Amino acid sequence: MAQAAEIAKLYDALPAHYQENGVNVAVFNDWAPDEFVDKDGKLEGWSVDLARAIQDRLGVPFHYQATSFDAVIPGLVAKRFDAGFASFGSTPERLKVLDFVPQRKIGTGFAVPASSDLKIDDVRDICGVTFAVQAGSWDDQTLTRLDKEECVAKGRPAVKFERQKDQASAELAVRSGRAQATIAADVKLAYAAKQTGALKLTSLVLAPVDSCIGVRKGDPLGKVLADALQSLVDDGTYEKIMKKWGIADDRMLKKITVITGNDS
Template sequence: MSTMRRLASIALLSLAMGGVGQAVAGDSPAALLPDAVRSAGKLNVTVSLAYPPMEFNDAGSTELKGFDIDLAKAIAERLGLKADFQNVEFPQLIPQVVTGRSDLIMTAFSDKVERQTQLDFIDYFKTGNVFYSTADHQASIKAEADLCGQTIAVATGTSWVTWAEDLSKTTCGADKQMNVIQIPTQAEHIMQIRQGRAQASIIGLEGLLDLMKQQPNQYYQIGAPGDINYYGIALAKQNSQLRDAVLAALKTMKADGSYLEILNRYGLKDAAVEEFTVNGAKK
């Protein structure tokens, strides 16, 4: 059989076999896309600003920057799509996706077992929680135990809230618990500390490293990183086809080094995962 006739026969066989033909084409991440997403030509990505170096914009600018932004754009490009970003308050992230208003969440969003009831996660970033404060507190607040009885400003609706509350119960006396208050953004947390309404806040290790890099000698870390966990790209449970396409795109980026290149762009190489895991969190 000639080469041309053989190729034609393979193509006809793939069409006839339906799903098997798609699996053969699965070497291309774009081939795994749901028809609706492919037809739309864009990947709707929900973020919650601002959390440098993951997602942020410069003062006076609406241009989105950060590791998550660059990685989302690169994933979309691998899928033959354009990334379209929507910014919402953190508590609105899950409703945004489960109602179909967005395709996925990609915004320093922790993979948690309780969230897996509604979402599938692709774990792509290793992190840990740290307390931090402004340098003027460094003499009086040296360890986590020094935060007992103090006010901690924490991002609304995040896993940091329960982490702080649990740590308070195990570290502090019943009459001297940490007062955990929920406020949306990092900038507001810092304002609360500077105004004396809070004494510390919580951030992912990557966020604190960036903050100390941008403003040397202004902030410091309290205690060691805790609750080592993973940020995940989150999709609605029923969106498994898109999940698999995104996962395939990430794997090609890890293979050719572009995943690590984007991490290095923001000084985050130590946050790289050895492999991309679906729903890796067990707690």
Template structure:
């Protein structure tokens, strides 16, 4: 049967359109569970990250963001039917910037604390500890946290590690011991560089970061497993935090949560469900 050229063109266009709708239909069918008006930029979830803490977040040789938290942020956004955008900044500026509404959430491997849970809506998603590391050629020997007394320890500013060390230092002074000299830096990368330069005796880092530099033989493990705490995401709006917690619970149910954390050597939460923890802002 003869078919005119216009008919052939129409048929081809119809076929292409059908293929396009088939390929994109799932995207159009995806409806975000985040209530309207709760995101800084509708349709986008904007997360801050400090990409100086491999393997959780770092910049590769091509300038691209990589790491577990970056993968987690992208997967959560996919499940929430929004686009994820990352804002790079040093950790000390993150909490004030979140309160000021510059972005929607913090995704940087932050330790959970009661104080933080009262100023943000926190969603714990993993467990971590503090490791004390020294230079590879250091002769430093540590048996427990009391052996940190009288030492100079490098740490990331305004971090859980810094607060934990200050508490140990106060305990030492109350008992008549020497304080811990705490040297704070803006990023974990600066802490590691200063350690390598011999600016202090040892560094206190989250276990995932300490494990990475020990594996690269940039440091030696001196005392692992101190001050265990939950690692948390944090958000300025409760509705966003609850949507993220639900998406994380879905990841737990289908096994993708375990696969992601296991691939980076992170410890999974033992809880039955992932939820918002704490009261949030008053």
């Protein structure tokens, strides 16, 4: 556990208005096992556990609000929220308005109905497949790029998109046969497959990327959150949380640095 002097140092690094008022935290409400609302209405997930541990480390209250993914970035920009625990990917577009604190690496995976014979073992296998995706998500953007590069540009059948309001709806579209496959974080899809028994992961996993906390661009809170998370890494709390959720693997981070998009 952190020493009192370390906690005091983190607290002192917070801007005064966070010391006085706490931190308003938006939490994505439907991205298990990262962040989700359980059957009793309680926020859960490995990212939520990290938020609570960071809160304890900083010594100020976090005011949590569960919300849809599409409300998080506008809420941060409008200053309704100060931090977003929403498993963000740090896209160039998002980096125009946000900085990011990486929590761990997450691979992008593909899932099909448990009874399906469809194989997605290579990027080329996505061509001609009907995918249900969460509209505007990192995964939607990734699949759109792969469709252009690997399918359309090379004369293969284009991906067919069934864009949904959220990932739960995308997974339902696959289970009900309205789409052949979905794309999302492999940890997310593995959890859904285990919980429902109606999906299975294919063998293709794209290169892992950072799964991040978002804060307003230039807000000193980002550096403080990163330093608090680093202290959780250093004293073993971070690894304990990952073990609790069954994801203590080589995608855990050892060094936490704020992603600003200005890195040389």
